[in-house]
Amino acid sequence: MTFAEGHIAAGGAGEPGQQPAISLRDVRKQYGTGSFAVDGITLDIHRGELVCFVGPSGCGKTTTLKMINRLIEPTSGTILVDGTNVTLQRRVDLRRSIGYVIQQIGLFPHESVRANVSAVPRLLGWSRHKQRERADEMLRLVGLDPDRFGSRYPGELSGGQQQRVGVARALAADPPVLLMDEPFSALDPIARGKLQKEFIRIQCDLHKTIVMVTHDIDEAILMADRIAIFRDAAKLEQYDSPAAILSNPATSFVREFVGTERSAQSLGRATLGPDDLGRPLEVVVSGGLERASGADRHAGEDPVPSTVDLDEVVMALGADGRVVGWSTRDHVGGTGDLRGRIRPLESTVPIGSTLSDAMSRILDGDCPLLAVVQPDTQRYIGVLTLPLLHAAFRRSVAALRQPGRGSDDAVAHSYAKDVTVVGRQ
Amino acid sequence: MSWLSYLLDWSNWTGPSGILVLLAQHLEYTGAALGATIAIGLPLGIVLGHLHRGEALVLGLVGIGRAVPAFGIVVLFAVSEWGVNLATLTITLVLFALPQVLTNTYLGIAEASAGAVEAAAGMGMTGWQIIRRIEIPLGLPLIASGVRSAAVQIIATATIAAYAGAGGLGLLVFRGYDTNMPKYQVAGAVLVVVLALLAQALLAKVQQMVTPVGLRKGHRRMAGSANV
Amino acid sequence: MGGNNNPWFSLEFLRDPGQRQAFIHSTMEHIELTAVSVALGFILAFALALMVRRYPRFEGLIVGAADTIYSVPSIALFSLLLPFTGLSMVGPIIGLVLYTQLILVRAILDGLRSVPASAVEAAEGLGYGGVRRLLTVEMPLALPTIFGGARVATVSTVGQVIAAFALSHGGLGETLTVGYSNNLYKQEVVDAVVGIIVIALAFDVLILVIGKLVTRWNRIGRGATS
Numbered sequence: 060m061t062f063a064e065g066h067i068a069a070g071g072a073g074e075p076g077q078q079p080a081i082s083l084r085d086v087r088k089q090y091g092t093g094s095f096a097v098d099g100i101t102l103d104i105h106r107g108e109l110v111c112f113v114g115p116s117g118c119g120k121t122t123t124l125k126m127i128n129r130l131i132e133p134t135s136g137t138i139l140v141d142g143t144n145v146t147l148q149r150r151v152d153l154r155r156s157i158g159y160v161i162q163q164i165g166l167f168p169h170e171s172v173r174a175n176v177s178a179v180p181r182l183l184g185w186s187r188h189k190q191r192e193r194a195d196e197m198l199r200l201v202g203l204d205p206d207r208f209g210s211r212y213p214g215e216l217s218g219g220q221q222q223r224v225g226v227a228r229a230l231a232a233d234p235p236v237l238l239m240d241e242p243f244s245a246l247d248p249i250a251r252g253k254l255q256k257e258f259i260r261i262q263c264d265l266h267k268t269i270v271m272v273t274h275d276i277d278e279a280i281l282m283a284d285r286i287a288i289f290r291d292a293a294k295l296e297q298y299d300s301p302a303a304i305l306s307n308p309a310t311s312f313v314r315e316f317v318g319t320e321r322s323a324q325s326l327g328r329a330t331l332g333p334d335d336l337g338r339p340l341e342v343v344v345s346g347g348l349e350r351a352s353g354a355d356r357h358a359g360e361d362p363v364p365s366t367v368d369l370d371e372v373v374m375a376l377g378a379d380g381r382v383v384g385w386s387t388r389d390h391v392g393g394t395g396d397l398r399g400r401i402r403p404l405e406s407t408v409p410i411g412s413t414l415s416d417a418m419s420r421i422l423d424g425d426c427p428l429l430a431v432v433q434p435d436t437q438r439y440i441g442v443l444t445l446p447l448l449h450a451a452f453r454r455s456v457a458a459l460r461q462p463g464r465g466s467d468d469a470v471a472h473s474y475a476k477d478v479t480v481v482g483r484q
Numbered sequence: 485m486s487w488l489s490y491l492l493d494w495s496n497w498t499g500p501s502g503i504l505v506l507l508a509q510h511l512e513y514t515g516a517a518l519g520a521t522i523a524i525g526l527p528l529g530i531v532l533g534h535l536h537r538g539e540a541l542v543l544g545l546v547g548i549g550r551a552v553p554a555f556g557i558v559v560l561f562a563v564s565e566w567g568v569n570l571a572t573l574t575i576t577l578v579l580f581a582l583p584q585v586l587t588n589t590y591l592g593i594a595e596a597s598a599g600a601v602e603a604a605a606g607m608g609m610t611g612w613q614i615i616r617r618i619e620i621p622l623g624l625p626l627i628a629s630g631v632r633s634a635a636v637q638i639i640a641t642a643t644i645a646a647y648a649g650a651g652g653l654g655l656l657v658f659r660g661y662d663t664n665m666p667k668y669q670v671a672g673a674v675l676v677v678v679l680a681l682l683a684q685a686l687l688a689k690v691q692q693m694v695t696p697v698g699l700r701k702g703h704r705r706m707a708g709s710a711n712v
Numbered sequence: 713m714g715g716n717n718n719p720w721f722s723l724e725f726l727r728d729p730g731q732r733q734a735f736i737h738s739t740m741e742h743i744e745l746t747a748v749s750v751a752l753g754f755i756l757a758f759a760l761a762l763m764v765r766r767y768p769r770f771e772g773l774i775v776g777a778a779d780t781i782y783s784v785p786s787i788a789l790f791s792l793l794l795p796f797t798g799l800s801m802v803g804p805i806i807g808l809v810l811y812t813q814l815i816l817v818r819a820i821l822d823g824l825r826s827v828p829a830s831a832v833e834a835a836e837g838l839g840y841g842g843v844r845r846l847l848t849v850e851m852p853l854a855l856p857t858i859f860g861g862a863r864v865a866t867v868s869t870v871g872q873v874i875a876a877f878a879l880s881h882g883g884l885g886e887t888l889t890v891g892y893s894n895n896l897y898k899q900e901v902v903d904a905v906v907g908i909i910v911i912a913l914a915f916d917v918l919i920l921v922i923g924k925l926v927t928r929w930n931r932i933g934r935g936a937t938s
Contacts, residue, residue, distance in 0.1 A: 167604070
């Protein structure tokens with residue numbers, strides 16, 4: 060599965076009716092009779108979604124995370140994982156079903172890399188053969204050759220390699236949920252950047268439900284499908300996609316928190332390039348704008364979908380290369396008159412606009428698509444969707460991480476490729 | 485070097501109060517004391533260390549333990565109705581050696597890599613599994629070094645048994661002192677030192693064996709050294 | 713044996729001016745011998761530690777020797793020194809100084825090694841000479857560890873002094889042995905043991921307090937490795 064598809068799936072996971080993977084209801088944590096470390100947080104995390112908890116130190120984000128696998132017991136409130144109240148499960152069973160990655164990595168220094176990775180399968184009583192097979196599979200997944208690294212000890216690995224093993228260990232029993240407490244912040248910047256991107260790749264394949272605590276807003280923007288910004292005692296300031304948080308900070312606290320990060324600011328100045336766009340099927344409509352816009356009243360009777368699959372989209376262009384409207388394949392199947400089946404597409408954005416501008420255009424309109432056009436001629440170039448915009452944000456963050464080198468890493472390239480492939484079909 | 489010829493004369497080793505008998509007594513006292521020290525210190529240190537409880541108590545005990553004058557306690561027992569025998573001597577030596585074993589065990593367990601312990605708890609190990617699979621292996625080098633220095637001290641200190649007439653290799657020392665014949669003192673001291681060094685070497689080997697491969701020299705993480 | 717005229721604990725015999733004088737004298741002697749031995753032991757240990765720093769190849773030899781001496785029973789060591797030093801304090805002091813070496817040399821070495829390399833480097837960069845750097849940068853930073861070692865060494869020395877004096881007659885060791893040979897006179901034995909423990913704890917607290925005062929910068933954390 061490709062990145063963009065995975066992302067659309069993740070973005071679309073918010074549909075009502077589907078049970079959230081993790082659900083917190085008015086959860087509180089009080090130490091002794093003192094003040095609340097977490098004062099009534101309520102939030103849902105959807106299946107397959109990567110959510111980052113971000114905030115200043117002492118804001119309760121780590122406490123909230125650790126209440127999910129009950130390393131910290133909540134004082135009150137309800138936490139559901141997969142619809143089951145965590146306090147009704149045996150603590151160890153709960154934890155064996157949830158992957159856990161921490162900043163200190165916490166590999167067992169007296170056990171080989173392979174034994175470390177198969178720690179949870181061993182707890183679950185898997186056969187030795189199955190443990191070993193799984194450990195090797197996991198090591199390959201995180202980019203370590205099991206033949207070279209399997210029998211080494213953690214002390215012989217670099218920090219980056221150790222945390223790869225840490226991630227492999229957390230994934231070994233294939234838990235649907237993964238909790239990560241500042242997993243990459245102890246690593247040097249180069250190892251961190253590499254690991255972040257590889258982790259995104261892994262997540263695109265595995266679709267785990269992930270909660271990651273970080274104090275690094277850049278990391279959150281790069282990795283998260285949604286970001287929860289915490290303030291004192293786990294007060295939720297904003298819980299939204301990175302793009303939405305960057306372009307529409309809900310409070311002055313969020314604005315400041317995002318704004319104090321230099322790269323996040325320059326991210327706000329990042330612009331839309333041709334590589335960021337999707338390119339769905341195009342159809343040239345002979346009639347012209349009036350007819351098309353006259354026709355849209357019929358199509359307008361169907362509700363506009365909130366998300367679209369670019370594979371299904373058909374763009375209707377005029378002879379002059381401008382956008383007339385759009386439709387989906389099932390509407391324009393076969394030949395004949397397209398009129399009455401084309402939805403108008405009034406919101407356009409010129410290429411070279413800032414990502415933030417593009418973001419607010421999408422959020423302002425009620426259409427899941429935005430046509431990107433040449434600034435002078437208004438000719439159509441491609442389309443932008445929320446997931447594509449999101450990917451563009453991520454690429455910008457990745458590029459900022461390595462100034463002067465551009466997005467020279469294989470992962471960023473593969474995103475671009477994936478996006479293009481999806482768009483061109 | 486009359487002490488050497490004394491030691492080399494086999495007839496001094498045999499007989500009802502020969503060196504072999506004294507050596508056997510000495511080993512009996514040290515073995516009992518070390519066994520009791522380990523039997524009390526290890527479980528207590530492991531439990532307290534795992535719970536991170538009673539650190540002030542444990543560390544405070546070291547100070548008190550060092551202040552306990554073994555010689556004084558033996559004399560105390562000697563003037564009491566119990567007298568000096570295997571039981572009271574063991575109590576004395578345990579009082580003296582326990583803090584060493586208890587502290588090292590406590591620290592070995594309590595200071596086992598916090599990250600590894602958190603990861604173990606987070607992946608769903610039970611308390612007992614954490615103790616057995618993480619904390620004990622990581623704490624073993626320090627625990628073993630505590631046992632090692634306790635053993636050496638017990639062997640050296642057991643000489644005081646002879647002061648109250650309970651025998652052991654100390655008998656040679658006191659015989660030399662009372663008769664003003666230094667060869668006995670030297671012979672006794674040499675035997676005790678050799679015994680202590682043998683125990684030291686043996687336990688160092690054990691310590692090396694129980695040190696997990698991943699913690700050995702040449703690997704980045706090193707176990708704490710043994711001077712607690 | 714036993715009976716009312718031989719109680720476990722009583723200060724009765726201290727009522728007698730002569731005995732009281734003797735007990736106080738023994739106590740003072742005990743303290744004096746401990747203090748002198750530890751002070752001399754510290755000077756020797758410091759010299760040895762500096763030597764190990766300059767010539768690291770001696771470390772195994774010095775620490776190994778100190779280790780071996782530590783395993784020599786104190787009674788044997790002191791009684792062996794008697795023929796050479798007679799009943800003076802010289803013999804016991806030599807023995808006690810030797811016993812302190814294992815703990816003190818290790819503590820000083822550990823302390824100096826615990827000084828962050830960055831601090832040493834910064835001092836070098838600022839142009840501190842070797843001696844000045846040692847005295848003004850490394851020593852202060854090593855003090856918590858060194859004080860920890862000094863506490864341990866002093867308290868054990870208080871105990872060793874008994875053995876030293878039990879043979880050469882003096883300190884509370886004499887009170888103890890006299891009590892023992894005097895028809896198992898319990899009072900004196902108990903008083904001597906209690907006196908020794910009190911002296912040991914007093915030394916421990918004293919050094920702890922001095923250590924805290926000297927290393928006030930080190931408020932965070934536990935400081936000494938003890």
